[in-house]
Amino acid sequence: MPTPPGPAEGPTIGSLMAERRRLLNLGYRMLGSVQDAEDVVQETYARWYAMPERAQQEIEAPLAWLTRVASRICLDHLASARVRRERYTGEWLPEPVRDGPAWTSAGREGGADPADRITLDESVSMGMLVVLEAITPAERVAFVLHDVFGMPFTEIAETVGRTPAACRKLASSARRRLAHERPDSGTAQEHRQVVSAFREACETGDLDALVALLDPDVESRSDGGGKVRAALRPIIGRDKVARFLLGLMRKEPDVELVEDDVNGTPGMTVRFAGATIAVLAMDVHEGVITNLWLVVNPDKLHAWTGDDSH
Structure with a gap:
């Protein structure tokens, strides 16, 4: 039976x-x-x-x-x-995530569960x-x-x-x-070349070179979350954005700009005394930067700071 x-x-x-x-x-x-x-x-x-x-x-x-x-x-x-x-407080931007096998959702390096990874x-x-x-x-x-x-x-x-x-x-x-x-932004290689030229212009303080890399209507937005000083409103126009960026570099002459992938796209991190204090992402179209997003809110930098206390 x-x-x-x-x-x-x-x-x-x-x-x-x-x-x-x-x-x-x-x-x-x-x-x-x-x-x-x-x-x-x-x-x-x-x-x-x-x-x-x-x-x-x-x-x-x-x-x-x-x-x-x-x-x-x-x-x-x-x-x-x-x-x-x-x-x-100010502009809200998405939390950036980093490239590479070390990144996990908790910001920890090595030995992490692959289920915790964000696919870029x-x-x-x-x-x-x-x-x-x-x-x-x-x-x-x-x-x-x-x-x-x-x-x-x-x-x-x-x-x-x-x-x-x-x-x-x-x-x-x-x-x-x-x-x-978001019109087509070209290849990753073209994007990376613009990012490299952007870093060099910022580091050397070359206003003309920086302006040439920016779209006439470029928009820069910063997210400090009320925890770090940041522009509270978007900055629009290549001359204003260029002067804003070079002004930041003059105020913090000891910062280091490091090319890094942000959310799977060429971008940059800003480091001070070896610690990441900001992440910069950008859109590139036809060889110029159309948008800049600067995240300085420490609560959104866990992927780079390794702080898993959140």
């Missing part, structure tokens, strides 16, 4: 935790903050393990469930973030994340889930509570905004 089938077995802990890296990458692209992304991942797993075992077994696709729940948490977080950032590609460039900050939360979620993570609109509809057709329009709107705000 055959043994009757028992209850369906749920996913193993190993299979669930294997999804952690995907969820962390999803959260960072949604929120622009590693710390917030980690909080989303923890909350997602907490909701899973808070369910009775029978309820877990009834979920046909646990990994898809984790992605859907994490996306909903991100959507709620994005809605509340608008209010919090209205109280933020065009979807996490500083320019991309800044534009994503300017669109609606629903547009951002629909775009990231579909264009970056390949989720079908039928599943996205369950996450954002709209029809698949509406989600398709949301993603399309985000795509148009990105295409308008």
Whole structure:
């Protein structure tokens, strides 16, 4: 007499935790903050393990469930973030992440779990994340889930509570905004050459050379978070931006400019006495810099400072 089938077995802990890296990458692209992304991942797993075992077994696709729940948490977080950032001192910029195998979400070097790594590609460039900050939360979620993570609109509809057709329009709107705000910027090699010339102009104090590297309508934004002195508003125009940058160099003559990849794109770190005090990312188009993003808020420099106290 055959043994009757028992209850369906749920996913193993190993299979669930294997999804952690995907969820962390999803959260960072949604929120622009590693710390917030980690909080989303923890909350997602907490909701899973808070369910009775029978309820877990009834979920046909646990990994898809984790992605859907994490996306909903991100959507709620994005809605509340608008209010919090209205109280933020000065400009709010995404938290930069660094290239190389040493980088993990906790900022620790060596021996870290690969599940804690942020995968670097065009979807996490500083320019991309800044534009994503300017669109609606629903547009951002629909775009990231579909264009970056390949989720079908039928599943996205369950996450954002709209029809698949509406989600398709949301993603399309985000795509148009990105295409308008971020034209093709050339090759990484061209970008790196401009960054190198920019560093040399700043170090030598060559105003003419620096101005020549900047787009006439270049915009510089700084994020000090009220913890470090920084320009509270965007600085626009190549002459103003060049004088601002050279003024900073004159005030801190002992700083060192180091070329470094920021969010997978050639950028720069600013070091003083061997410690990173700022990270500079930039967009380059047709051989000139169109945008500069200077992050000096120490709470956003954990990838370079190795401080995992956050």
